[in-house]
Amino acid sequence: MSETPEIIYLIPGEDVDGAPCMVWCDDPAPSYACDPDEAVKYRKVGPKHGDYTLHLTEKQAAEISYACEILARLRMGQIDMALRELPLAEPMHYEQEQYVAGYLKSLYRKYGKRADCAAWDLHQVIRHRLAWDRAYRDGIVKPGERRNWPEMMGVIYDDPLPMGGEPLARIEKSGGDQ
Structure with a gap:
């Protein structure tokens, strides 16, 4: 099996019967008929790409x-x-x-996005x-x-309630306690 791509795109396409649907591919415009501005980009995340460890007192x-x-x-x-x-x-x-x-x-911006x-x-x-x-x-x-x-x-x-667009951070006490 090949390595999972770092970036994939969800683009408008057709299913096997020719009906409109969204399809996954590794190119935002795999043909001249595709508009790259309509592609939604997804980046692989995980320990290699988004997690950090910080040791603090x-x-x-x-x-x-x-x-x-x-x-x-x-x-x-x-x-x-x-x-x-x-x-x-x-x-x-x-x-x-x-x-x-x-x-x-x-x-402050009056109508700026928070x-x-x-x-x-x-x-x-x-x-x-x-x-x-x-x-x-x-x-x-x-x-x-x-x-x-x-x-x-x-x-x-109280348990933290997520307010931002990121998953909540995890914090562990030294020794591995959650």
């Missing part, structure tokens, strides 16, 4: 989660949160913060893992036990 993971949260909130127009993280000599007064946030928000929220998804996945690991470490629950609702009310314990 707990503090580094928390920093990435927080940075992703700020980026996602900026994209959503929640500028005030990011302004509070600026390393200013003195914090802004409420009126200053509202003025700067309002001005920056006025520069960016996929991969940053929000990363934030959710990392904060969820860190929260559960802290709950294990603090003895609130043991691995494999159900959520202890009176002690674990925050959204940080």
